[in-house]
Amino acid sequence: MDVHVRYEGDDDPEKCTARKLARFDLADLHRSDRATPPGIVLNPHAERALSPADAATARENGLVALDCSWESAGEKRFSLGGDHRALPYLVAANPVNFGRPMRLTTVEALAAALVILGDRDHAERLLGKFTWGETFLELNAEPLRRYAACSDSADVVEVQGEYLDR
Numbered sequence: 641m642d643v644h645v646r647y648e649g650d651d652d653p654e655k656c657t658a659r660k661l662a663r664f665d666l667a668d669l670h671r672s673d674r675a676t677p678p679g680i681v682l683n684p685h686a687e688r689a690l691s692p693a694d695a696a697t698a699r700e701n702g703l704v705a706l707d708c709s710w711e712s713a714g715e716k717r718f719s720l721g722g723d724h725r726a727l728p729y730l731v732a733a734n735p736v737n738f739g740r741p742m743r744l745t746t747v748e749a750l751a752a753a754l755v756i757l758g759d760r761d762h763a764e765r766l767l768g769k770f771t772w773g774e775t776f777l778e779l780n781a782e783p784l785r786r787y788a789a790c791s792d793s794a795d796v797v798e799v800q801g802e803y804l805d806r
């Protein structure tokens with residue numbers, strides 16, 4: 641599956657996970673919305689949750705994340721073409737937001753999406769470049785397994801509800 645990142649460049653370049661992926665040829669960075677392919681866009685503000693039902697579109701058109709600082713990641717910033725999807729409840733493993741729900745780095749978001757879409761090997765390749773990458777899969781092992789077994793977005797939202805209620 642092709643992995644694309646709309647790269648805003650307003651975050652600390654030393655800590656930017658998307659730049660690191662690009663250095664290892666694991667993601668294509670795009671500097672404008674127009675240059676970014678309209679794939680499945682990972683957008684925390686999207687109405688619909690990502691589910692395995694999106695796998696065919698993602699394989700055909702690619703998976704897209706927006707790499708910017710969380711301060712600038714408001715709803716209006718996600719003006720990319722494509723099908724926008726929110727990830728369900730997951731916990732961050734990166735050192736900046738460790739243990740915090742939903743504050744995922746770009747690589748965590750892309751890897752979670754790949755697992756849900758049925759491509760765990762690809763997720764492991766991305767996370768393998770980060771010392772805390774494996775921890776992300778360990779921390780989220782149960783929810784990721786359950787989301788990946790769902791048939792559609794409604795199913796994913798139902799499973800997510802169990803974690804939000806805890």
Ligand SMILES: C[S@@+](CC[C@H](N)C(=O)[O-])C[C@H]1O[C@@H](n2cnc3c(N)ncnc32)[C@H](O)[C@@H]1O
Pocket residue numbers: 651655656657658682683684685704705706707708709710713725726727728742743744745746747749750
């Ligand atoms: C705001 S940027 C922060 C990037 C961080 N500076 C880094 O170096 O990785 C994280 C991106 O990951 C994706 N993402 C993170 N959490 C998400 C969620 N809950 N649902 C959908 N996409 C999410 C979005 O594309 C989001 O813009």
